[in-house]
Amino acid sequence: MVSAMEIYQLLPQAACKECGYVSCMALAVALLSREKKLEDCPSLFDPKYADKLNKLKELLAPLEQASETGLIIHDEKCFGCANCVVACPVNVANDPTGSAIGLGPKSDKVILVIENGVVRCLNPNECRRFGPNRILCNACTATCPSKAIEFV
Numbered sequence: 406m407v408s409a410m411e412i413y414q415l416l417p418q419a420a421c422k423e424c425g426y427v428s429c430m431a432l433a434v435a436l437l438s439r440e441k442k443l444e445d446c447p448s449l450f451d452p453k454y455a456d457k458l459n460k461l462k463e464l465l466a467p468l469e470q471a472s473e474t475g476l477i478i479h480d481e482k483c484f485g486c487a488n489c490v491v492a493c494p495v496n497v498a499n500d501p502t503g504s505a506i507g508l509g510p511k512s513d514k515v516i517l518v519i520e521n522g523v524v525r526c527l528n529p530n531e532c533r534r535f536g537p538n539r540i541l542c543n544a545c546t547a548t549c550p551s552k553a554i555e556f557v
């Protein structure tokens with residue numbers, strides 16, 4: 406996973422505060438948490454930073470796929486074992502006779518399901534990580550043997 410330091414090293418490091426933060430490191434943290442976008446740093450769009458901007462776009466691209474909870478699915482690593490589907494406490498609570506025991510979903514409130522051999526996140530707003538009162542649940546990521554899912 407990308408770190409704030411990696412992002413920081415590609416920022417102008419001018420501390421111009423145009424992004425609203427006192428330091429480029431603070432902006433790097435905000436970019437990592439998706440609270441800010443590259444467009445929030447006007448200096449970065451100076452032609453002299455074109456290489457850095459391109460590298461940042463590449464580095465941050467996976468974060469753009471993240472759901473509202475920060476969940477990223479790496480399709481190429483998922484082999485559909487369904488460990489995460491069965492381990493998710495919300496799946497278990499909402500779908501005890503379906504995905505909780507490894508069968509197809511019988512509730513429209515399940516979060517994780519397997520479709521065509523790959524995990525899918527159907528209802529991110531049901532996840533314990535969703536919203537201001539989120540709980541840092543990690544049952545799905547902890548039980549994945551191939552690191553196919555992560556939170557950013």
Ligand code: SF4
Nearest residue numbers: 493532533542544545
């Ligand atoms: S973080 Fe917890 S609630 Fe959210 S999808 Fe993963 S296991 Fe389910």
Ligand code: SF4
Nearest residue numbers: 483484486487489549
């Ligand atoms: S994300 Fe991991 S645990 Fe879930 S189905 Fe894919 S490989 Fe299995």
